Amino acid sequence: MTKTLVISNRKGGSGKTSTSVNLAAEMAGSGQRVLLIDLDTQGHCAVGLGVKVGRDAPTVHSFLAGRNRLRDALVPRVWPNLHLVPADCLADHGLGADKELLLREALASEQLNDDYDTIILDTPPSLDSLLFNALCAADRVLVPFVPHFLSGEGVRQLARVLFRVSSRGLNEGLRILGFLPVMVDLRIGLHRDIKSGLAQQFGAARLLPGIRTDIRVAEAFAAGCPVRIHAPNSRAAADFSQVAQEIDRLWV
Numbered sequence: 001m002t003k004t005l006v007i008s009n010r011k012g013g014s015g016k017t018s019t020s021v022n023l024a025a026e027m028a029g030s031g032q033r034v035l036l037i038d039l040d041t042q043g044h045c046a047v048g049l050g051v052k053v054g055r056d057a058p059t060v061h062s063f064l065a066g067r068n069r070l071r072d073a074l075v076p077r078v079w080p081n082l083h084l085v086p087a088d089c090l091a092d093h094g095l096g097a098d099k100e101l102l103l104r105e106a107l108a109s110e111q112l113n114d115d116y117d118t119i120i121l122d123t124p125p126s127l128d129s130l131l132f133n134a135l136c137a138a139d140r141v142l143v144p145f146v147p148h149f150l151s152g153e154g155v156r157q158l159a160r161v162l163f164r165v166s167s168r169g170l171n172e173g174l175r176i177l178g179f180l181p182v183m184v185d186l187r188i189g190l191h192r193d194i195k196s197g198l199a200q201q202f203g204a205a206r207l208l209p210g211i212r213t214d215i216r217v218a219e220a221f222a223a224g225c226p227v228r229i230h231a232p233n234s235r236a237a238a239d240f241s242q243v244a245q246e247i248d249r250l251w252v
């Protein structure tokens, strides 16, 4: 059965897109068929994967606006086993208001669920129908966070949104898979404290091994390719590989 993982944190710049792109590439590299869908109108997933999106090309946002099928926006084999549905950088974040189930329904009715082992949804930090569509379409949430003093607030805000999704009966199966510390430097006391605070609050089993600070992540993005290709011997590549395996283990 397809696993649909949404990468979300209400805090901006918390590593959502870097995690989405590199985990998708890691899973595809290990032989899974992976679809990455970029709900964020910043459109950074395409940039990070070296994909040019034409001005009038169909996107997930033109799908939400009712202009095309989701499948029409698919860019196949961006990298081996990895397909992308890109974002429209000019789309309005109010798209699909009160239609939070559009994405979930399309994944099922267009049989995209049958074509992939894993679907990864990158999300904007904003609280809007784009985020709700992603949360309603997913089975599990992965929350990347930078361990600094505002990270707890981003996580709390996301927890309230998850509660709203489940209390309205929009996606009762949605669960938090785990929290992923990114840009971690355990020499910094604050990073250690925040990691242990989250482990206490949500359970140590929910805290994934982190992604260490590594300039290769930013470099790979600029080069338009995943870090496992750009810098296969880097510590970030090793960390993403370990996290991908851990996700398989945690997914029950």
Ligand SMILES: Nc1ncnc2c1ncn2[C@@H]1O[C@H](COP(=O)(O)OP(=O)(O)OP(=O)(O)O)[C@@H](O)[C@H]1O
Residues within 6 Å of the ligand: 011, 012, 013, 014, 015, 016, 017, 018, 019, 040, 042, 044, 123, 124, 125, 182, 183, 184, 211, 212, 213, 214, 215, 216, 217, 218, 221, 236
């Ligand atoms: N492990 C890492 N080491 C060094 N830099 C990193 C690492 N992870 C992410 N970054 C950098 O941090 C910045 C923010 O990351 P990213 O764009 O993935 O966050 P985001 O949560 O998607 O942001 P937004 O909320 O704007 O969508 C980027 O410049 C990225 O290159």
Ligand SMILES: [Mg+2]
Residues within 6 Å of the ligand: 016, 017, 018, 040, 042, 044, 123
């Ligand atoms: Mg992003």
